[in-house]
Amino acid sequence: TQLLEQSPQFLSIQEGENLTVYCNSSSVFSSLQWYRQEPGEGPVLLVTVVTGGEVKKLKRLTFQFGDARKDSSLHITAAQPGDTGLYLCAGAGGSYIPTFGRGTSLIVHP
């Protein structure tokens, strides 16, 4: 089982601030996904990255896959209250079935 460590576990910031959350493992992944989960709902897929060093942007969100495909980061620019939620990373290895990290719980205060 591939262990995914996400940090920080909790993050509370003011609207307009920038932030970065991390997803790390000792295992190599064939692909890695980021999800956002809001209270009372299921996780929603934000992005899939598959190539080492790949960078994808989704409006104010920037996702990067590490060169060695063992880690990833999510950077949010000028955070807004609507960004509040649990951010989960999920890495897939040889079985192609993703394993989820425990998530980073983000609160953005107005």
Add this chain to the structure above:
Amino acid sequence: DAGVIQSPRHEVTEMGQEVTLRCKPISGHNSLFWYRQTMMRGLELLIYFNNNVPIDDSGMPEDRFSAKMPNASFSTLKIQPSEPRDSAVYFCASSLQVGPQGSSGYTFGSGTRLTVV
């Protein structure tokens, strides 16, 4: 598309009772997954099906848990008998494809919050 549909949204039951959770995946998706989410353990994969066939049930915690997928549009997760430690949010997810061709990502349902008292 209505997305992945789960029912019920909430279930409160007494210890020892049978609980059945239901899931309708997105039409055309070949893979279906059952997950359990708790504060302590996060999202845990219980079982997944590919083309209605169970592929990996190693995450099913005990024999009290069973899952079926009689056709491409319906799956159930059953707990019999239920115990308080089964209290969690249970998610169903479906995916267009999982394998060497790549993963198209999961679409999750809204979950069933199970409380066993």
